Amino acid sequence: GAVVSQHPSRVICKSGTSVKIECRSLDFQATTMFWYRQFPKQSLMLMATSNEGSKATYEQGVEKDKFLINHASLTLSTLTVTSAHPEDSSFYICSALPPGGYTFGSGTRLTVV
Amino acid sequence: GESVGLHLPTLSVQEGDNSIINCAYSNSASDYFIWYKQESGKGPQFIIDIRSNMDKRQGQRVTVLLNKTVKHLSLQIAATQPGDSAVYFCAENRSGGYQKVTFGIGTKLQVIP
Numbered sequence: 298g299a300v301v302s303q304h305p306s307r308v309i310c311k312s313g314t315s316v317k318i319e320c321r322s323l324d325f326q327a328t329t330m331f332w333y334r335q336f337p338k339q340s341l342m343l344m345a346t347s348n349e350g351s352k353a354t355y356e357q358g359v360e361k362d363k364f365l366i367n368h369a370s371l372t373l374s375t376l377t378v379t380s381a382h383p384e385d386s387s388f389y390i391c392s393a394l395p396p397g398g399y400t401f402g403s404g405t406r407l408t409v410v
Numbered sequence: 411g412e413s414v415g416l417h418l419p420t421l422s423v424q425e426g427d428n429s430i431i432n433c434a435y436s437n438s439a440s441d442y443f444i445w446y447k448q449e450s451g452k453g454p455q456f457i458i459d460i461r462s463n464m465d466k467r468q469g470q471r472v473t474v475l476l477n478k479t480v481k482h483l484s485l486q487i488a489a490t491q492p493g494d495s496a497v498y499f500c501a502e503n504r505s506g507g508y509q510k511v512t513f514g515i516g517t518k519l520q521v522i523p
Binding site: 342 | 455510512
């Protein structure tokens with residue numbers, strides 16, 4: 298089946314630095330990808346919809362200047378957490394919609410210290 | 411409104427018994443529903459889906475029931491196994507507009523050997 302690859306799986310960064318997370322569709326083209334955030338013991342919350350070649354669509358309450366999304370090709374979307382703070386520590390997950398149905402990446406555990 | 415996860419209810423089931431996980435969705439306009447399984451530290455994994463023109467769909471050891479009248483969805487797992495231990499999320503999709511998926515609260519399934 299279709300595979301969405303997410304990298305890195307874990308990252309620890311210092312407060313104030315920026316972190317980039319990559320989401321790739323390995324065997325299909327994805328004009329749209331989705332970025333979710335999940336805090337411990339909670340559900341996945343949609344942060345933004347990434348659109349190839351155009352601006353991302355952010356959900357209410359998500360700071361677009363803090364969570365920069367770039368979808369420059371049909372197989373790659375990136376999420377950059379800028380000026381990260383401890384409260385940004387979370388599990389970030391991307392997804393895409395190949396013909397067979399929504400497929401999720403394996404997630405990125407971000408810890409800001 | 412959106413379904414928001416604030417805590418995870420837990421269901422404990424004896425190995426070999428059947429499990430029933432319930433979910434209430436929020437938007438009567440939703441017409442596509444999906445159940446996902448999420449193991450610790452991993453992204454969601456597709457289990458089964460159902461469209462609003464159906465009220466029941468069966469897969470291998472799993473059955474999804476949809477009651478549109480009361481906006482209720484359930485996932486039945488037959489002969490529950492230790493490998494079924496995970497968090498289960500229902501998700502809804504609203505056709506029209508862009509294709510975002512909204513996740514429910516989630517239920518943690520613990521299988522007792």
